[in-house]
Amino acid sequence: MRLFFRTFWTLTAASLTALATPAWSQQAYPNRPIKIIVPYAAGGGADQVTRLIGQKLGDRLKQSIVIENRGGGSNTIGMAGVAKSPPDGYTLGLVTPTFLMTQSTMKNHPYDTLKDFTAVAMLGDAPLFLAVPSTLPVKNVREFIEHGKKTQLNWASGGTASTQGLAGLIFSDMAGLKTVQIQYKGSSQGMTDLLAGRIDFMFNPLPSVIGHAKSGKLKILGVASSEPVASYPEIPAIAETVPGFYAAGWFGLVAPAGTPKPVIERLNREIAEILKNSETRSSMIESGLEPKIMMPDQINAKLATEFAKYAKIFADEGIKPE
Numbered sequence: 001m002r003l004f005f006r007t008f009w010t011l012t013a014a015s016l017t018a019l020a021t022p023a024w025s026q027q028a029y030p031n032r033p034i035k036i037i038v039p040y041a042a043g044g045g046a047d048q049v050t051r052l053i054g055q056k057l058g059d060r061l062k063q064s065i066v067i068e069n070r071g072g073g074s075n076t077i078g079m080a081g082v083a084k085s086p087p088d089g090y091t092l093g094l095v096t097p098t099f100l101m102t103q104s105t106m107k108n109h110p111y112d113t114l115k116d117f118t119a120v121a122m123l124g125d126a127p128l129f130l131a132v133p134s135t136l137p138v139k140n141v142r143e144f145i146e147h148g149k150k151t152q153l154n155w156a157s158g159g160t161a162s163t164q165g166l167a168g169l170i171f172s173d174m175a176g177l178k179t180v181q182i183q184y185k186g187s188s189q190g191m192t193d194l195l196a197g198r199i200d201f202m203f204n205p206l207p208s209v210i211g212h213a214k215s216g217k218l219k220i221l222g223v224a225s226s227e228p229v230a231s232y233p234e235i236p237a238i239a240e241t242v243p244g245f246y247a248a249g250w251f252g253l254v255a256p257a258g259t260p261k262p263v264i265e266r267l268n269r270e271i272a273e274i275l276k277n278s279e280t281r282s283s284m285i286e287s288g289l290e291p292k293i294m295m296p297d298q299i300n301a302k303l304a305t306e307f308a309k310y311a312k313i314f315a316d317e318g319i320k321p322e
Helices: 002-028 045-061 073-083 098-105 141-148 163-175 187-195 206-214 261-276 278-286 296-316
Strands: 034-038 065-069 091-095 117-133 153-157 179-183 201-205 218-223 248-256
Touching: 034 045, 034 073, 045 065, 045 117, 045 187, 045 201, 045 206, 045 248, 045 261, 045 278, 073 091, 073 098, 073 117, 073 248, 091 098, 091 117, 098 296, 117 141, 117 163, 117 187, 117 206, 117 261, 117 296, 141 218, 153 163, 153 187, 163 179, 163 201, 187 201, 187 206, 201 206, 206 218, 248 261, 261 278, 261 296
Parallel strands: 034 065, 034 091, 153 179, 153 201
Antiparallel strands: 091 248, 117 201, 117 218, 117 248
16 A cells, blocks of 8 residues: 555656646746847848847846847848747747748748748838938939939849838839849948949838938938838828838747747747837837737738738739749
8 A cells, every 4th residue: 555655646746747847947938048040231220120129138038139140142041040940939030021022032942931930029110211322413202213214223122032122123113213223131231332322222121221311421212101100200201202102111020930839928928018118119119110019820920911912922023933
């Protein structure tokens, strides 16, 4: 009988320990630094917003958040690194609409965009702004289009499969301009040439251009949203001159598929609290970003919808995988 009870209690204790282990593991997360891979060069809008949120996330989680820039390949180099990482919540990736475009434009794509990742959090919407060198002899979108009809315009993008690329193509088409797209690995590299006057225009989120505009090095001619943004109402919507023109971006975070749901939920909750913070919101809005809180399931649905939308746009434009 003693042997029976000893065995019973040993097995019961072992069972309780096994049941408690997952909960303990969840409570322990994170117990080491978290890496966020930004598939853009350092210094651009994507890098800036990731570092802002990353710093505050680290404060809340009591762990270091390491930002690693892996630009190139229209985001695919960096995002391939995310896809191949262990699904344990310690490697995340910063995504923009470009993330959803590359599978439609690139042969031998290194991952399945929708199957190899799961959404973590949305950070914010990022309207694109049309910026030109301060030396360009134009003051508004109408004068810019007139100038472009007299001379060839070169513009910078992160590739056709990017929000910048899509915006430039659609704008050129709707404005009746023949332009040349110059592709860069990251927006900061394109910005360098824009500032030097080696290219004529660029679409970029406000964080990448507002400082240069305030210093007089660039002119911001318009915003590619349906109406002016609240923080800079003096910047007109391009649609006022080119009816129907619209091109917007957004920033979000994803993790490798299979990352435990409790980990995803924890990260989503913490980031939501960061976005609710008045100081964070003011900083983002001042930079032309609109903080946006979404649940992971909502984001996954958004990614699927926009993936299909971009695939159709490229098909309609006759753009095939290369």
